[in-house]
Every structure is written in C-alpha cells, then in structure tokens.
Amino acid sequence: MNGYRDLCVALLGSGSVGSQVARLMLENGDELAARVGARLTLAGIAVRDIDAKRDAELPQELFTTDAERLVQGADIVIELMGGIEPARELILQSLKGGADVVTANKALIAAHGPELAEAAEQVGAQLSYEAAVAGAIPIIRPLVWSLAGDHVTRVMGIVNGSTNYILDRMDRFGDSAEDAMRVASELGFLEADPTLDVEGYDAAQKATIIASIAFHTNVPVESVHREGITTVTAEQIEAAKQAGYVIKLLAIAERLTAADGTEGVSARVYPALISREHPLAAVYGGKNAIFVEAESAGELMFYGAGAGGVETASAVLGDVVSAARRHVVGGPGIPGSKHAELPILPVGEITTAYQIMLEVRDRPGVLATIAGLLADRGVSASSVEQSISQQADGHARLVIGTHRAREADLAAVVDALRGSEVVQQVTSVLRLEGDA
Helix, strand or coil: CCEEEEEEEEEEECCHHHHHHHHHHHHHHHHHHHHHHEEEEEEECCCCCCCCCCCCCCCCCCCCCCCCHCCCCCCCECCCCCCCCCCCHHHHHHHCCEEEECCCCHHHHHHHHHHHHHHHHHHCCEEEEEHCCCCCCCHHHHHHHCCCCCCEEEEECCCCCHHHHHHHHHHHHCHHHHHHHHHHHCCCCCCCCHHHHCCHHHHHHHHHHHHHHCCCCCCCHHHHHHCCCCCCHHHHHHHHHHEEEEEEEEEEEEECCCCCCCCEEEEEEEEEEEEECHHHHHCCCCCCEEEEEEEEEEEEEEEEEEECCCHHHHHHHHHHHHHHHHHHHCCCCCCCCCCCCCCCHHHCCCEEEEEEEEECHHHHHHHHHHHHHHHHCCCCCCEEEECCCCCCCCCCEEEEEEECEEHHHHHHHHHHHHHHCCHHHHHHHHEEECCC
C-alpha cells in the first residue's frame, strides 16, 4: 500500500494465542495499516518446533527457531512463549534494542515486571501487557489511562475461568468438587496438573499486576495472600445458597488503613461468599469479570472471556496497534507510575465478615458461650442458624454470620472456637465480600 511505512514485527511463540495473532495480522493487514498509519510486517515467528501442528494455517517460511536473531532490528516484539526463561532474556534484548514489547506472560510480569519496566524506560521503549490479565477483557488500559485522574480504592474480580467453571457447576448443577473438576478437565479448562489454577497461583499473579497498576506501587507476588478452592465443599456451597450467597474465587486489591493508621495496599486471593445480588455473582462458566471501585467514577465492571486463543489475541493486537501508533507519531514510551510505593499490609489488617460453620454440643448455654467468645474479641454476630444433627449424641450444626471486623480479630475468634469445649469442630470458614 503506497504511502505507508513498514514496521517490523517479531512474534515469539505460536501456541493457541500466537497462531491467532499471526493469522489476524496477515488477514487484516490492510485494515491495521489504515488504523496505524504504517504497515505491520510480520518478519517471522520463533518456535521450538517448526513442523508442529498450529491452530491456524500460516506460511511455513515465517517459522524459525532462532528467536535471538529474529528480534534484532524489530520495531515491535510480541512475546507469547510463556514461562520465565528464555522469555525474560529475549524481552530484555528486545527492549535494549529499542523495540516495543507486547506480552501476555502473566507469570513473567508478576515476577519481573519492575525489571522489565525499568529496561523499557531506560531506552524510551514501551512495555505493554493487557492480555496478561483476564484475556480479552480490557482492564490494564482502563486502570492506566481511563482512571488516571481518579482515585481507585478497590479492585475485585474473578480472574481465573477454570476455578469459576468448577464453582459454578457446584452451585448451579449440584456437582461435587470431584465431578466438577473432572468435567472441567474434559472440556480443557484444566491442565493435566491443575495446581496453578485450583490453588490460586494463577489468580495471585494477576492480583499482583492489578494491584501494582491500580495503586502505583510495586506489589510482589510473594506478598499476595493466597488460598485456593480445594477445600470448598458441597456443604459450603449449599449453606451459601441458603443464606443468599454464591462462592467465587476472588482476586482483591484494595487501598486500606491499618489499625495503627498506616495507609497501605492489600492484595489477596481466596474463595469468598458474595451476595447473589452482586454483579460478580452472575459471572457463570469460564467467564472472567473485574469490578472496580473509584472515588469519582464509582463502580465499574469489565466482563468477558478470560482465555481463549482468538479472544486473547484481540487484547494482544490492541497493544500492538498502540505501540505501532507510537512509532508513527514519535516520542518515548510512557513508563508505568510507581510514585506512591505504599506499604504492603498483611491480610490481618483487612476488614471483612465471616460465615463460620460449627458442629457443637446440643445443650443449654452453647449459644451464650459462643456469643461470649465473639464479644471478647470485638466481633459481633449478624446471624445464627441452627439445625439438629441426626447423630445419636445430639450434636447441632451452627452457621454463624459475623459483622465486619479486622481479619486478625476474626481469626482469633476462629482459634477460640476451635479451643472451646462446646465446639466439636469448626467445619467451615468463609469470608464475605462485596457487601460485607
């Protein structure tokens, strides 16, 4: 096309996302050129195995195993290899060479984001990673740009589609945890080793990225409090349903004030109760959604596909177009904001509410004893439901809802209940989020 300059694009990786990125670049070349003001020329695709089967038919001559040579001289490098190495070294090489880098590598950004951002800033390059969090859902750019003039107070979301699918089946269809995981595996929601998803590691990596951007603070992944869904039972699902709640694995990042007055940031991942009236309760199947609260904008929600080759490719190409426009217009890349550098507060400083399920001795004075244990630690009950078990020894099940309190005080209550002679067993502890 006459009148357009060429921008050289190197693609690292040709898995489900990489193949779709390449296909869309080749099929929509004219339209992308018109949007950018330059033609995006795909110089090559670095892969481990040139002859491997791809999700899209692509020209064989584009494939190479020499990633280091491919990125040399590139204007834009798209990293979709995954993992830490050699992706990190290739991105650093690309940035030092002046190329803008677009990546969907959440593990790498969570672990080495500050290092890569600094390398980009030193040479005036741009590092973009919209697709690293929640796939096709635009959340990075809204936090960086759209809400730049606002004061974000809290970001809470469902950022792992696999665990949402499992919990959704347990809630809506009555599946056991084992059956829900089996179906999720059969449909491709879970890898052969599902640990990354069900233990909350994937969500924690995304929480790190969201918290760092929303609060202009470096939040290491090691500082994210993490709990998975492996302890969630059908009994908990049913108790939640009876109380008007649904259980979701939530990634939460918020600005809060500690008991000593210190303002800081909390980032955490855990299964939590959320009211069925809350928008996040209606996020079904493998979908993702992120709920943002800001002082001026109020409540915002971003919903959509959190994974999938072509869906995630959409987010990748959004970053590519943005980077390409910078090359056409000129000027250095804009670095991320880390001006606040707030302290990372421990999970004990958050305030929330609990739902505690107990097996207790069915005898007079039990409720008064339990109420005393709560009151001694500054926690009050908002609800108490009791049902007599069918056991011969006459145990009763109590489901206690608490009012909001500091996590440290709530945890002390649970410890006290476990040590009480009237309590046979603390069978379940879940936090209440959204409207606690």
